[in-house]
Amino acid sequence: MEMTLNQLSDKYLNKEVSITLLLTDVKVKKARNGKEYADLFLQDQTQKSEARLWDYSVYSSILSQMEYPCILDCVIQVGEYKGQTQLTMKSFQSSKDQDITIDQLVQRSKWNAEKMRDWLDDYYEFIQAPHIKELVHKLVFSEQHYEKFCTHSAAKTVHHNYMHGILQHTLEVLKYVKIVAGTKRLTQRQTDRLLAMTFLHDWAKIREYEPVPLNDLTVEGKLLGHIFIGAYETKKAIESIEGFNQDDALIIINGILAHHGSLEWGSPVLPKTVEAQILHQADKLSGDVESILAFVESQGDEDGFTDRLWNMGTDYYKGGME
Ligand SMILES: [Fe+2]
Ligand SMILES: [Fe+2]
The missing domain is CATH 2.40.50.140 (Nucleic acid-binding proteins)
Incomplete structure (x- = not known):
């Protein structure tokens, strides 16, 4: 072997x-x-x-x-x-x-790459408002961006740092936010905005990082970061769509800017709508759980405690996982 x-x-x-x-x-x-x-x-x-x-x-x-x-x-x-x-x-x-x-x-997502593309289509179809659909289409599904979006990694370390990482992470967050939107009975318009900001929140990682396997931060990524680039490109795309509802525009951009949840985590503004707060919590859930799973897996298979996982501030217990 x-x-x-x-x-x-x-x-x-x-x-x-x-x-x-x-x-x-x-x-x-x-x-x-x-x-x-x-x-x-x-x-x-x-x-x-x-x-x-x-x-x-x-x-x-x-x-x-x-x-x-x-x-x-x-x-x-x-x-x-x-x-x-x-x-x-x-x-x-x-x-x-x-x-x-x-x-x-090259490390890649454990999820089936073809199925992930199908699921991405499914979530896109849940969006009803034509202008919001068009926005997501321009940035995610257009020929210019689609391949990159589907293959890029979402990070260099920490979580989803492998091929198809952005796609898998975006799908995870779409799953979580859709469940919350249904459970809390958000309106269709709120749900549309929530899905759109979720599709777009880490979109700019296709420009923040080099493709795998090098996966380094780009100069643009180092100087501007994915939060700014994502909000900026979203605003530009919105301006190219005639008659885009102004409230929807501001709410979606706030969701992108605020998805890290606090100023010390790199967001320039706080989540100011329920949609933005749901996105932030779902994003954190996806990232935290993935980083714990990957860390535990990397620590060998003896029972007991792992080393301290820096981004979570604690060690994890590995006993009895079978
Ligand atoms: Fe992010
Ligand atoms: Fe994210």
């Missing part, structure tokens, strides 16, 4: 294993004695990991000629530091296996 990154746990402690990985970035650092070493950013279809390359000087000229992402046949030593698995790159070369493609070494 081919070795994968998620298998490199205590079981292989102090052993050297051969494994094929995607290299996405290299950070060169200096040790106290002045010697250069490097941290290699690696991934396969199971997870992302870093490995330290102590012999950087031996490989520096090879690495400087490589274009990322590239596929490497690696020999990695599994070590441990303060209870965490640590990987050391012992040697590597460009992969000789012609059959392996970059696509095969």
Whole structure:
């Protein structure tokens, strides 16, 4: 069986294993004695990991000629530091296996990609008001954006940081908000606005991040962020639709601007409608649960507590999950 990154746990402690990985970035650092070493950013279809390359000087000229992402046949030593698995790159070369493609070494959503596209259509059909439908169509379903929206990742770390991440996350949030809209008997108009702001709230992540597998923040993403870009592009699209209802416009844009829920989480305004508050809560639910699940999975399969998950401020108990 081919070795994968998620298998490199205590079981292989102090052993050297051969494994094929995607290299996405290299950070060169200096040790106290002045010697250069490097941290290699690696991934396969199971997870992302870093490995330290102590012999950087031996490989520096090879690495400087490589274009990322590239596929490497690696020999990695599994070590441990303060209870965490640590990987050391012992040697590597460009992969000789012609059959392996970059696509095969990219993490992707566990949901079926074709079905997700169908579900996205279903939620679009729930919207009734033609002007709101047109807005969502322009940004999500138009030829210019649709492929990106359906394949991009929603983050570099934390949650939904894999291929089809935006699509899966948007669908999750659409599911949650639709249930709340029905349970609380929102009007059709409120529901239309809620669905539209949900479709569009993280839309701008297609511009905030490079496509997978590199997945770095773009210059535009670093300087402007997805909240501003999303609100700005939504406003532009609204202005191109004749006679768009002004109240609907402001409410949808407030929903996008406010979806992080508070100023300290990067929203410039607070949720000012019930729709915007539902979106914020549903967005948080989707992100938090996903980050806990991914973190617990990455922490090995012994019972007991995980390390502390920084974005949730606590550790999690792994007992009896079967
Ligand atoms: Fe967001
Ligand atoms: Fe989101």
